[in-house]
Each structure stands twice: as C-alpha cells, then as structure tokens.
Amino acid sequence: MLLLRPPGVYAAQGDTALLLDVLGREPLRPGARCLDIGTGSGALALAAARRGCRVTAVDLSRLSLATAWLNAHLHGLPLRVRHRDLTAPAPGDRYDLVLSNPPYVPAPRPGPPPPGPARAWDAGPDGRLLLDRLCRRVPALLAPGGVLLLVQSSLARPEATVRQLRAAGLRTAVAARRRQEFGPVMTARAPWFEQIGLIEPGVRTEELVVIRGVRD
Template sequence: MSVETIAVGAESVYRPQYDSWLLIEALERSNAVAGRRVVDLCTGSGVVAIAAAELGAREVTALDISPGAVCSTQANALAAQVDVEVVLGSWSQAQEHGPFDVVVCNPPYVPVGPETSVGEVAATGPMVSWNGGPDGRSVLDPLCRSAAAMLAEGGSLFLVQSEFADIEQSLASLRMSGMDAKVVADQRIPFGPVLHAQMRWLRDSGRLRHGRVEEQLVVIRADKL
C-alpha cells in the first residue's frame, strides 16, 4: 500500500501534511534507509515509519507519547503490510532502544502564541503534536543536542521544521554536537490552519512580515562523523 493512501485512523493523531511528505521525499532521495535500523520519533500516524519500511529498512521503530498515535501507527502498518515496532513513549526514550543508523523526526515546531485557539486548528491534530512553545524550539533544542547519542557511527538524522522555528539554530546546534548538518530539501507552502490562527501574534512578535501567507519548510540532514 502506498503511503499516500494510508488512513490516519484516530482523530487525536496528527494528520500527514506537507512536512510529512517532504521528509519522506528526502528519505527517498537519500538512499540512506535500505538495510539499516531506523527510528521515527513523534511518529503520529506512522506515515514516515511506514515509508522507511517500504524503502527497505532492516528494522523500524516508531515512538509517540500518544496512545492514539500508537494505535493508529499499528493499524496503518498492518494495512501497509510492513513491520514496524511501535513504542508508547517520548522521543527522548529512543536512546534506550538504540543506537540507530537513521533517526527521522517531524517534531512539534510551530511557535505558538498565548492566544492561539485550539478549536480553530483542531482539524490539524492535537495541539501537542505541533506546539513547539513560544519560539518553536521546545523539542527542537533538546533533540538537536541529543541526536548524536541516538546514532551509531556513520548514522544520519533527518529532521523537518519550519523557518519560523529558526533553521540556523538547528544547524548550529547539530554542528556543535560534532555532526555534519545541512539542508537537503525545502519547500514553500501556504499557511495552514495553525499559522492562520495566529497570524496576528506572529506579526506582532516580529516573526511574520505583513501580507505574507507562505512559510518555508526544510529537511535537515545531519551525519554523525
């Protein structure tokens, strides 16, 4: 079954969107997955984990703190007829199951203002799946600092995020941990319901130029030297 046709399942799970597909496309172009041990952090519906399995990964583990996401990933992997070990737990628990050859992650990275209305963006998925805190980096910062410890020698991290969560900070943090980090994919997309719901706050906080309704998504690849 193609990943594009996988049903999301539970309503409490982040729905695959542009960032999910961009991350999968980067994995496809990288040739880094086949025959290797992969972990998908913050897996949500499991769409990236399933794609890794379909790309020939030797072993795939998927982690999420949401019981709904765990159930959805298990159901979607069964429907796609691929083997994915699904673990209920935080992304930070990956070190207990590693090291891995490839770490992939679509983390919560959206900067969220104090007046964001969850009701306006509920169709995107639960707030915890995209809320990256006031600067978008509540998960990105600790993830970038600890990524190298999750990886085997010669392993690679593939991470997707928005420009509004400071791409250069992620690159700098990964490089400081001794990894070779660079942007390997990017895409401009129209604002979805999350950013539309907080456009005023983004402008008032200096993150968004007036009249702009697009954001840049990037995939960062960081290789452990």
C-alpha cells in the same frame, strides 16, 4: 501510501511530504535500524520500512501509536511501536537513520501543551521546545555513519538547528526547502506572529526546511 488517520492523530501534510521526498533519495542498506520520533499516523516509519529498514516508531500519543501499528499491519510492513518521550528512546539504542517531524509551531503558551491534538504542533513561544531537545539528544542515538533527517518551519529558526547539530559533532546541511501557504493553525496565529516580529505584515507563507545531519 493510503493511511488510516482517526480524529486526534496528526495528518501528514506538506512537511511530511517534503521529508518523504528527501527520505526517498537517501541511500539505505537493507536492515538499517531506523527510529521515527513522533510517528503520528506512521507515514515516515512505513516509508522507511518499505525500503527494508527495521523501524521503531515512538510517540507520546497512544492513539497515534495504535494508528501507526494498524497502518503497518494493513500494508504488511513490520513496525515496532514504543510509547515514550519523543527524545528518550531506550538507553543504549543506536540507529542508522533517525526521522522526525517534530512540533515546531510557535505558540503563545509557554512550556509543553496539555494533552490533546495541539501536542502535534505547539512548541513554545519560539517553536523550539522540542527542536532544541532533539539537537541535544539525537546525536548520541546515531550509530557511526548514521543520518538524521528532520523537517521544520523557517519560523522556528532552522539556522539554530544546523548550528546546534554541528556543535554536537554532526556534519549538517539543509537538504531541501519548499515554500507553502499557512495552514489553519498558522493562519489563526498570523496576527500574533506579526505582533512579535516573526513575519512581516500580510505574510501568510512559511518555508519548510529539511535538515540532514551525519555522524562520522
């Protein structure tokens, strides 16, 4: 699906592609309620809408939401967009499917990044600034039988995500893995990754991991 992406909106890359592959294998009933957390250009939201889901896309970036809405309009797909904190949809909402490609790149700066493009990838020194919040909050957003599909890098400890989601009551497993070369942001930070022991000297690849959790 061709999507518009103005400067400042996260470009769908290998992580989005891997999550789309897993989404394509997920059984979905027509009219399933779907939440896309951190929608960016809307790639995941529109893939779910094309499958017949009723999709709500949330993002902190108004530009991203406008882009996702316009892409939905251009493809003739229904999409509801909401400007909200990535882990705080409206109280009482429950979803059959939650999708997320959250920020997960370890960053030297502690705390949330300032407004700007880096909000799409920077996630604190361990890469888990948003991942830990998602693990705490998403289980309560799922309807019985609801599914979470989340993608992250091996540098942000997927095992911690699996452990936290299981502790929150979800049946959780790794649904897909794929190794890829570092992109520009990761390459620029590789010396720091080496310094803090996240990667071995000379390593310039990461493993992308899609984690699937199901609420009973």
